[in-house]
Amino acid sequence: MTLQILLATSAVLFAFGLAAALSRSNAIMILIGIELMLGAANLNFIAFWRFSENPSGLAGILFVIFSIAVAAAGAAVGLSIIILVHRRIRSVEVDDASNLKG
Amino acid sequence: MMDLLEGAPIQLQAWFLGLLRSFGTPEWILAVLSALIIIGTIIGVFLVLFALTSVLERKILARAQNRYGPNRVGPFGLFQPVADGIKMITKEDLVPRTADKVVHFLAPVVMLIPALLVLAILPYGRGMVPAEMDSGILFFFAVGAGTEVAVFMAGWASNNKYSVLGAMRAIAQMISYELPLVISAIITAMVAGSLSPSAIVAAQGGFAFGFVPQWFVLTPWGFTAGLVFYIAALAEANRSPFDLPEGESELVAGHLTEYSGFKYATFFMAEYIGMFAICGMFVTLFLGGWQAPVPALTIIPSWCWFLGKICFVAFTMVWVRATLPRLRIDHMLAFAWKFLLPMGFAAFLSAACWHYAGRGPAAWILSLAIIGIPYLLLGNSFTNRFAVSRRTYQFSE
Amino acid sequence: MMCAFFNTVCADPLKFLGNWFVVLPAIVLLLAAGASVVARNLIHAALFLTLSFIALGVVFIALGAEFVGLVQLLVYVGAVAMVIVFAILLTHPAQLEKSRTPFSGLGPAGGAAVGFAVLAVLLAFIFASPLGKKPLPPSAAAPVAAIGEALMGDYVVALIALGVLLTAALVGAAVLAMDDKKP
Secondary structure, eight states: OOHHHHHHHHHHHHHHHHHHHHHBOBHHHHHHHHHHHHHHHHHHHHHHHHTSSOTTOOHHHHHHHHHHHHHHHHHHHHHHHHHHHHHHHSOOBGGGOOTTOO | OHHHHHTHHHHHHHHHHHHHHHTTOOHHHHHHHHHHHHHHHHHHHHHHHHHHHHHHHHHHHHHHTTSOOSOSSSGGGTTHHHHHHHHHHHSOOOOOTTSOHHHHHHHHHHHHHHHHHGGGSSOOSTTOOSSOOTTHHHHHHHHHHHHHHHHHHHHHHTTOHHHHHHHHHHHHHHHHHHHHHHHHHHHHHHHHTOSOHHHHHHTTOSEETTTEEOOGGGSHHHHHHHHHHHHHHHHHTTOTTSOGGGOTTSSTTGGGTTOOTHHHHHHHHHHHHHHHHHHHHHHHHTSOTTOOSSGGGGGSOHHHHHHHHHHHHHHHHHHHHHHSOOOOHHHHHHHIIIIIHHHHHHHHHHHHHHHHTTSSHHHHHHHHHHHHHHHHHHHHHHHHHTOOOOOOOOOOO | OOOHHHHHHHHOHHHHSTTHHHHHHHHHHHHHHHHHHHOSSHHHHHHHHHHHHHHHHHHHHHTTOHHHHHHHIIIIIIIIHHHHHHHHHHTOOSSOOSSSOSBOTTHHHHHHHHHHHHHHHHHHHHHHOGGGGOOOOSOOOOOHHHHHHHHHTTTHHHHHHHHHHHHHHHHHHHHHHSOSSOO
């Protein structure tokens, strides 16, 4: 178990999230991609914490705790915005929200 | 002799493993076997409890309604679970044609796994915790979150509008009541200074004035927090009066409409084992776990006390089911957010003040006041809002 | 302790069960995340996402960060996944439109290309850096008491700010999703 394997795992997870966020048309799917990217970043933090020379320094753990909480808040607000837009235009596809398109 | 009985489960396991070790089995097999013995014992005990409860609940409900319960199948009807089991196994397993087969199949499994997993952190007796975790309480709630996923999977995979509606109501109920549940559990963790269940049980040890137990439920904040936890536990386990998601007179069976036969039995089992798990958590957090109430009764083994307390709390849950009518969904949610949550916070504040005021008589009075005032204010606002207006009768001529 | 097996496992999972305790959930994590990204059915994508969250939580626990792993399970699986699922149910089209393609923007090829490019760059840096070749230190322990003391001690300002943020998010989400028409 080397640090490289863990970092590579989180890089693959990040790439999956990025691909989802860039290529899917459903707004909720884009949000899923964003959550995957945040999870990859959290995995990075924990991996570095585990391999650090000073494991009693809890900065990595605390950062991840805050990151999880902030991601949850972001997901909640994002989904309520998606529901609000759905009420207006009756669709969750991002291509349909093109009223201001120039 | 009582000490022998007290340590009997551990001694039995150690004797058996010693026997195997003398036959020369390798260490790692012994380690795996010791884990399997514990898992087997716990699951066996709880399955027997589940079977007994499924018939005893019907008999208690029946007696509360002035009739006999099932009394045909064996002495006093106690073999009814066997008949129920045979019925469930031999029933045809119907899956709707347009249902999502994989998700429909996995939902009962995902429902059962968290219910069984949380049995690992309960302290069944002195020194008898299967998995001693530093953050056992957090484990309980984290794994309990898996139940909500299972409810949604069951509701959505059935491809049935009413199942989806029932599942959404069930999830809304479970999420709303999770907050008072967690807050009241955290209060005990705060006073005991640790998230580990065995530490919380140990913090309720000892006897004040020589014979009064120091269980958390006997303090004002503990009583409130215990009541909040109990009510929220009823809601989390989808028990009456919070069983709108699976009430037969509402959306048929809610998210369980399209399940029959063994899958329904699995859901049933998961619900009852979950109920016992949350009873176990209530006993651990508030009723002193495996501690005896008076020093004279410590001769009875600790695991007997734990089992007895769980059975008592389960009995009160059945009693509540027999007594109270079902709550409507908006009443249920309003009750959670506007009454239980503020009372949970009041208990939190009260516990903190109790601790920092020195845990003496003044602290008791202060904590009682901190709970009493919000209770009176909230209670009044509630009764005024849901008051039934004067009835008007209209008769046709 | 009734069962030394669990005790030794929970003390340092990585040392006792070896690497498989991390590798197996990591494989499940990547497979579930991949399935979630390419799933056509939105609910399947959400369920695969839930599975990947669970696997990520197990990876955290396996690496010794038990508290973080449990918080991940509690918050992500119990709250975020449920909110995503609720949003899908509330915005589900009445009948499934077969004509709409689930891809837009860069399209599947573009998304995969950008993903591969970013992955290649990241992997190049990871495997080229000497930082990655550190040896595994002996067990890293993060007792909950220490986390609590850090949160209420050094990081208390961040904790209070997080509380304010969560309150604002909660109130905001509730206000946004409220019905427009007043009865």
